[in-house]
Amino acid sequence: MGSQGERNADVIRTVFARVSAGEYDDAAELCAEDIEFDTPFASEDRAIHVVGRGPVRDVLNRVGSTFDGFVFEVDTTYPGVDGETIVVEYHSRGTVKRNGKAYANRYVGIFRVREGAVVLWREYYNPEVLTSAMA
Numbered sequence: 001m002g003s004q005g006e007r008n009a010d011v012i013r014t015v016f017a018r019v020s021a022g023e024y025d026d027a028a029e030l031c032a033e034d035i036e037f038d039t040p041f042a043s044e045d046r047a048i049h050v051v052g053r054g055p056v057r058d059v060l061n062r063v064g065s066t067f068d069g070f071v072f073e074v075d076t077t078y079p080g081v082d083g084e085t086i087v088v089e090y091h092s093r094g095t096v097k098r099n100g101k102a103y104a105n106r107y108v109g110i111f112r113v114r115e116g117a118v119v120l121w122r123e124y125y126n127p128e129v130l131t132s133a134m135a
């Protein structure tokens with residue numbers, strides 16, 4: 001059996017695989033009831049801070065309504081010493097549905113996984129890349 005850090009990384013990879021497959025409700029099922037999702041570096045009009053599985057499900061479904069072929073892929077993981085925290089470098093790609101523009105961005109996420117469920121998803125990305133794709 002792998003380390004806790006490896007198990008946490010597997011949970012994040014599974015969430016991302018479900019998002020990439022358009023299975024947003026199933027991705028949300030890997031989140032705790034009281035998950036906190038936050039995008040602190042997003043532009044003011046796109047900043048998200050929600051608490052709860054339902055609101056996170058809504059955010060993920062909004063991704064699906066905004067992009068075609070949206071994919072998240074993990075590049076590197078850095079497990080924390082507390083057994084819950086994991087820092088993940090990842091990237092995305094997809095196409096904005098309403099204008100056909102390509103979207104690709106890089107992210108750093110701070111996640112906490114407790115008992116196999118994501119309890120924190122704090123995502124840092126370049127907001128200018130998103131703004132440009134949406135324009």
